[in-house]
Amino acid sequence: MKAIPIFQNGAAEVLKIQDWPTPQVRPDEVLIEVKAFGLNFADVQARKGQYAEAPPIPYVPGYEVAGIVCEVGAQVTRFHKGQAVFAITSFGGYSELAVAKEQVCFALPVSMSMAEGASIPVNFATAYHNLFQTGTLLPGSRILIHAAAGGVGLAAIQMAKLRNCEIFGTASSPQKLALLHEWGVHHPINYVEQDFVAEVMRITQGEGIDLVLDSIAGFSLKKGLSILRPHGRVIGFGGAGLSDRSGLNALKLVPQILSMLSINAIDLMMKSKGFYGSNLKALGDHRPEVLLDTMENVLRLFAEGKLKTIISKTYPWTEIVRAHQEIESRATTGKIVLTIP
Numbered sequence: 001m002k003a004i005p006i007f008q009n010g011a012a013e014v015l016k017i018q019d020w021p022t023p024q025v026r027p028d029e030v031l032i033e034v035k036a037f038g039l040n041f042a043d044v045q046a047r048k049g050q051y052a053e054a055p056p057i058p059y060v061p062g063y064e065v066a067g068i069v070c071e072v073g074a075q076v077t078r079f080h081k082g083q084a085v086f087a088i089t090s091f092g093g094y095s096e097l098a099v100a101k102e103q104v105c106f107a108l109p110v111s112m113s114m115a116e117g118a119s120i121p122v123n124f125a126t127a128y129h130n131l132f133q134t135g136t137l138l139p140g141s142r143i144l145i146h147a148a149a150g151g152v153g154l155a156a157i158q159m160a161k162l163r164n165c166e167i168f169g170t171a172s173s174p175q176k177l178a179l180l181h182e183w184g185v186h187h188p189i190n191y192v193e194q195d196f197v198a199e200v201m202r203i204t205q206g207e208g209i210d211l212v213l214d215s216i217a218g219f220s221l222k223k224g225l226s227i228l229r230p231h232g233r234v235i236g237f238g239g240a241g242l243s244d245r246s247g248l249n250a251l252k253l254v255p256q257i258l259s260m261l262s263i264n265a266i267d268l269m270m271k272s273k274g275f276y277g278s279n280l281k282a283l284g285d286h287r288p289e290v291l292l293d294t295m296e297n298v299l300r301l302f303a304e305g306k307l308k309t310i311i312s313k314t315y316p317w318t319e320i321v322r323a324h325q326e327i328e329s330r331a332t333t334g335k336i337v338l339t340i341p
């Protein structure tokens with residue numbers, strides 16, 4: 001079969017469609033003939049060698065697929081051959097054939113295309129988990145979403161609107177800010193031109209905020225903690241701000257890492273604030289029942305018509321280099337999906 005393995009870390013051009021061994025199906029897994037797979041910012045970090053939990057090289061990246069079940073393991077009860085599904089994969093998604101654990105595999109709703117199915121798992125599960133399971137977002141709360149025009153961002157905006165929240169969202173360009181306005185963000189903030197801390201405190205007249213979704217890390221985490229009001233929390237779930245490690249930029253990261261290491265537990269306790277780290281891969285690998293609950297809630301919201309998919313571009317998988325370059329250069333909004341003919 002063909003896949004897009006990573007044989008060496010580096011620029012997007014290291015990604016090529018090549019021959020690769022067919023994965024073995026374990027008893028609790030299904031084998032899926034992949035028709036579409038989703039692109040995630042973490043794929044870029046893995047390709048660059050910045051994702052600590054990536055398997056040793058060579059490996060096939062990819063966290064989410066949609067396709068047709070072509071084999072089921074001996075313990076699998078919910079799926080059968082020929083069924084259209086979408087699934088979370090613990091790597092291995094950029095491939096004609098991918099395995100997924102039954103617990104994180106879902107029947108594709110008849111109303112959804114393969115591309116739509118592949119676009120849902122990572123972005124929407126991350127948003128739901130961070131807002132409701134770790135963020136415990138209350139109705140009417142104030143929420144700040146960083147990288148709000150991205151895949152996780154647009155999913156989180158929709159969910160925050162369901163709780164009538166006052167939404168603050170950061171992005172880096174006027175075009176992305178206009179998009180945030182269209183999606184119902186009350187306070188889009190261009191963090192390149194404005195300090196988001198000062199903006200949030202000005203708009204909230206010094207009261208502060210209840211929940212921050214932070215995928216940037218570095219100084220951003222402590223800044224987020226500084227604008228929380230009591231019972232507020234920062235959910236840290238990514239490190240986009242630490243992803244440029246070329247030349248002298250690597251040195252500039254040292255104070256940012258030190259700032260993260262110096263988060264003060266006593267201060268958080270006295271002010272009744274919290275920091276919570278979240279990682280979908282850790283849940284999928286060790287607490288699949290939590291991830292299953294997350295996904296069931298996401299799918300219920302889709303079935304009730306309360307969420308819509310966020311695909312901005314669909315490319316054939318032969319365009320993988322271009323797709324990676326676009327997400328890496330921050331040119332994308334929402335979700336990019338790759339299709340396999």
Ligand SMILES: NC(=O)c1ccc[n+]([C@@H]2O[C@H](COP(=O)([O-])OP(=O)(O)OC[C@H]3O[C@@H](n4cnc5c(N)ncnc54)[C@H](OP(=O)(O)O)[C@@H]3O)[C@@H](O)[C@H]2O)c1
Nearest residue numbers: 040041147150151152171172215237238240241279280330
């Ligand atoms: N922990 C988990 O389980 C989990 C799961 C899914 C995603 N994530 C994380 O959530 C974030 C969003 O994921 P996504 O796939 O939806 O990606 P995305 O939001 O489509 O893309 C990442 C965005 O981050 C922003 N950004 C800020 N600083 C950046 C920098 N120094 N370099 C590059 N981008 C920067 C950019 O938006 P602006 O141009 O507007 O700043 C960029 O478009 C990523 O950091 C990802 O790693 C974590």
